Amino acid sequence: MTAKEEPLFPIVVLGGGAAGSAVLNALGDAGLAADTALVEPSPYHYDQPEWVRVGTEGRDKADTRSPRHANIPSATTWIQKSATGIQPDEQIVNMDDGTAVRYEHLVVALGIETLWDRIRGLKSSLGDQGVCSVYGYEQAERTWEMIRSFSGGRAIFTAPSTPHKGGGAPLQILRRAESLWRDTGTRAQTELVFAVAAPTGLKEGAYDDLSRDGDKDDVHVYTGYDLIEVRHEAQEAVFSVTKGRSQTRQVLPYDLLHVVPPMRPPALLEESGLAHRDGPMKGYMEMRPESFQHARFATVFGVGDALGVEGEKTGERAREQAASVAQALLRLRAPNK
The missing domain is CATH 3.50.50.60 (FAD/NAD(P)-binding domain)
Structure with missing residues (x-):
């Protein structure tokens, strides 16, 4: 033809x-x-x-x-x-x-498409030393292994600034992990962090049961925290932090890091x-x-x-x-x- x-x-x-x-x-x-x-x-x-x-x-x-x-x-x-x-x-x-x-x-x-390479160090870190994501066929299974075996510490769950699959899935994943940790007794030894890249725009009422920006009640919610690098060996997550017109960088140590990658x-x-x-x-x-x-x-x-x-x-x-x-x-x- x-x-x-x-x-x-x-x-x-x-x-x-x-x-x-x-x-x-x-x-x-x-x-x-x-x-x-x-x-x-x-x-x-x-x-x-x-x-x-x-x-x-x-x-x-x-x-x-x-x-x-x-x-x-x-x-x-x-x-x-x-x-x-x-x-x-x-x-x-x-x-x-x-x-x-x-x-x-x-x-x-x-x-x-998921853009793992947009976050420095992420692609090579996935599936090891607490770095996980359900946004991949191979990685989802490894995420379960990490969440199930988690024994406490700081667990960070991210949401990107770009539109992403699954709507409210980033928070749903956090809540499902939290539920399991309550059942296993791990929740009391866990600091939960929800790092949302969007500086504003949390839907009215969507996070009413979460704490805000560093409160010590339930979940630490940090808005304007965009994950830009994973330091695998040090177990550190590097965020670009936007607050109003200012932009800084913040390094947060983690024991478990669940990443929702940027998408385009x-x-x-x-x-x-x-x-x-x-x-x-x-x-x-x-x-x-x-x-x-x-x-x-x-x-x-x-x-x-x-x-x-x-x-x-x-x-x-x-x-x-x-x-x-x-x-x-x-x-x-x-x-x-």
């Missing part, structure tokens, strides 16, 4: 994670499965929200992974390749093997011209929040974490978006059915 003979699909879904799976299910319910192609290279689907239970309850991580084909409607075409480029003007998605597919409508469900949409999205070019949502998909349709390209829709919208990024929200997009596509395609 020559470059001028790329296959054409009525609907192409880009990304098969939680958002992509939600889109496929919604399109199937709308009777559009046969009109749809999924672009997704991975043979496995991961139930990432369940990694919280792997890391805090000991659930078997293998139970969170399933063959990809089990989540794809039989009538849908699966293109098991990696996308390397999106050309919204030409309505083309380029693949890593030099081929391309054309679309009448594109649904971007790329999700966001894949570079593919930003390079496509579909993303915001600047502002707080730079790199996230530019779209109309009432319709999830791109602000400049009417043939492009978006679902999931990569969207440039305020609010928590959760599976429930992605499913709601997917249902809305599927109905919009059904209306657009009704004359052709």
Whole structure:
């Protein structure tokens, strides 16, 4: 097939994670499965929200992974390749093997990526000497081992300044660990620290049961604490601390450090011209929040974490978006059915 003979699909879904799976299910319910192609290279689907239970309850991580084909409607075409480029003007998605597919409508469900390297020393420290995170298939299991065997000291749980998967998961992870430590008698020997990178913006009422900035009641909550370095051997966490217009650095020793890493949409999205070019949502998909349709390209829709919208990024929200997009596509395609 020559470059001028790329296959054409009525609907192409880009990304098969939680958002992509939600889109496929919604399109199937709308009777559009046969009109749809999924672009997704991975043979496995991961139930990432369940990694919280792997890391805090000991659930078997293998139970969170399933063959990809089990989540794809039989009538849908699966293109098991990696996308390397999106050309919204030409309505083309380029693949890593030099081929391309054309679309009448594109649904971007790329999700966001964990950027372990954005925190100095973190990637090489994960899984050792108290450094852990449930935000990875391999790391979630090690997190459970560390939380279960923790015998007391200072336990720091972080939340990044960037939008992140799971909405309130950073605090949920802390509370699940705390519950276990109460059951084992470890809580009385533990200083709990919740280090939130955002200098302001804690939702009203969301942390009413937590103490604030150094109080010694329940949990120490430090706002404006953005983790920038892990000193593995010394077991020290280095934070960039923002208070008003001032910015300093603070070093906190730890016995256990649970990290929620910075996250961003894949570079593919930003390079496509579909993303915001600047502002707080730079790199996230530019779209109309009432319709999830791109602000400049009417043939492009978006679902999931990569969207440039305020609010928590959760599976429930992605499913709601997917249902809305599927109905919009059904209306657009009704004359052709």
